[in-house]
Each structure stands twice: as C-alpha cells, then as structure tokens.
Amino acid sequence: MKKMIRAALLVAVMMLTISAQAQVKLGVKGGLSVSDVRVSGDIFKADNRLGYFIGPTLKVSFPGIGLGFDVSALYEQREARLTETAIKAHSVVKQQQVSFPLNTRYSIGLGRSTNIFFFAGPQVSFNVGDKTKSIINRAAEWRLKTSNFSVNAGAGATVLSQLQLSIHYNIACGKTGEVTMDSGTFRFDSHNNAWQLALAYFF
Template sequence: MKKIISVLMVAVCLMMAAPAQAQLHFGVKGGLNISKLSFSKDAFKGDNKTGFFVGPMAEFTLPIIGIGADVAALYSQTDLGVDGEKTMKLKTFAVPVNLKWSFGLGSMLGAYIAAGPQFDFNIGNKTWTRELSLKKSTTSFNVGAGLKLIRHLQLGVNYNFALSKTGTYEYYTEGESGDGHHSVNIKNNTWQVSLAYLF
C-alpha cells in the first residue's frame, strides 16, 4: 500500500508541475494479457495463457514537443501454465507509470511510444499448491507503442517483463543424494493489447 501511495503522489506532483498549456486527460483502459512463465532452470516450460486487465488512467502531454506521462490503476487477471498441466489464476492490482512520446500522423491520427516501471500487487491466492508460491508484490517494466485515433481512442501493444521474481516453484526428485528437494524461481512476462478511451 505504501508503494501505491508513493507512486500516485509522484504522478500527481508531475502533473501539477506541468506548464499551464499541458493537456491533462482521464479515461478508461482495458485489454488482453498473453502471459508466459520463465524459470531459472530448464526443468520446466511455461505455457502461453490469456487474461484481461481494466481500470482508470490519466495522461498529460506537452502539446508542442509531445512528451508526457501516463499512470493507471488496473485490475489484471491471467492464467499461468506449467508444462501443459498445472494451471493457476494470477490476480493483481497493477500500477504502470510510463513516460510517453506522442507525435502526429495527420489531423485525426497520431502515434506514441512509451516505457516505464510497473508495480504489481497480488490480490489473489499467494499459495496455489504445495509446490508453487507467489510473491505479494513485484516490479516489472513496460515497453510499448500504439496509435491515437480521433483524439480520444488509443490502441496499443505493450511488452511487460518482470524485474524481480514472481514466485517460487518447488519440486522433489527421487534417487538423488540428499532429500531431492529443488527450488526454482519463476518470472511472469506478458504481451498486452490495449484499448483506451480518454475524455
């Protein structure tokens, strides 16, 4: 919760510090998650799984140079798969904070590129099975681009990759020295397709 408050305060301060001619818009954003787990060892393979995200967002832009930022508060849900067998549902509260450069392609069409950190907070189960446990919070990074249509719609594609581990997967093997216990760190990386409407 302290991280959420800190991030939101920074975003508000940036918007308040922007010059008077800066454009500030609020809106709603939603889209599709395509997630895949990666493992610190090659013993397991992650499967591509889908989900969704939705929530409010805010964006401010300096019109002449097109530099700005956006922040969102998103409910995100996606399935996670391991070796085509184990499937679990990850539910998070995500706060992406992106720097954004926008440029025009015509009177009714524009484009943008964006990048920035994202703070994810697990609001679902922390432990799914005896083998798998998920962290309460993680940090990731976004890199994306998109189109701005008729001044209100934004269609984007984004890649979100984990900067810290999402959780731990533990498993046991027989016939080895010791107790045969192994622990593997997992990371959740996600492609996203989004649609936003700004008022």
C-alpha cells in the same frame, strides 16, 4: 549569484508555462495479455494462456513538444499452464494483481486528432489473489511474491483524440514467484512477463 537566480527563475517560468498548457484526460483502459512465464531449470514447461486487464487511466500531454506521461490503476489476471516434463502432469496457475504503470510518452502527430506514440516506464504490482497453490497433483507448490516490480516498453496510436490502441511488453525485474518440490527441497524461480494489447477511451 544573480545569474543563478535569473536562470532558476527562467526555468520556473518555463515549467509553469508548460504546466499551464498541459492537457489532462481521464479514461478507462482494458485489454488482453499473453503471459510469458519462465521457470528456472528444465523440470517445468510453461504454456502461455490469455489473460486480461482493466481499470482507470490518466494521460497528461504537453502540446508542441510531443512529451507526456500516463498512469493507470489496473486489475490484471494472468494464466499459464505448467507441465512437469517427466510425468507430463500439468496444472493451471493464475496470478491476480493490481498494477500501477507510470509511462513516459513521446508522440508524433499525424493530423489534428491522430498520432503515433512510443512509451516506456516502471510498473509496481500487488498480488490480490491466492499467493500459494498446490500443483502437479500436489507434488509441487506455486508461491507468488506479495508485490513485484517490472518495466513496460511499447508503441501505439491515438485516433479521433479519444481512442487509443497500444501494444507493449511487460518485463519482470527479478523473480515474481517460485515453485518448490518435496516440501521445499527443490526450488525454482519463476518470472512472469507478458505481451499486452490495450484499448483506451478518454473522456
């Protein structure tokens, strides 16, 4: 029992020491995204278009071990053009959401104020725009889920201690919406992944 208590105290002291050394920085992040929309079946073809995202971000890093994490609150807008392959009719669909990514980071220092890093983590998003839209000359309906869960994986670089450039792929876990035709007779699941290029500035 005494050994277990000593071990627990040692772990607690180490955690407090690491927490005391943690560096916390607040910043703002923004960037561009390229939607990677996929619809089940071969009736619809999706052409990806540019979107954007912006919002506050918080970075916590632990000097000496290279580990850290970041969390953000981002307003996102993604777009794609859906084409019905038989009649060649198309419609632009838009997804507006507020996203909360939480990424674990591992950094490799290249000097006093420069490093490269790799990151991955979960993201929860809530749709704040129109969740239902008539498309393909009102022959179909695009319906988004109220919220969705996804994961991020990417890499980036920090320069001058304050500027951060990163690129990552956001992968939807499960469907993000569905397309219905003939008053719901035919249903096709949709998945909205995205490549995202971000620039962040930390104060």
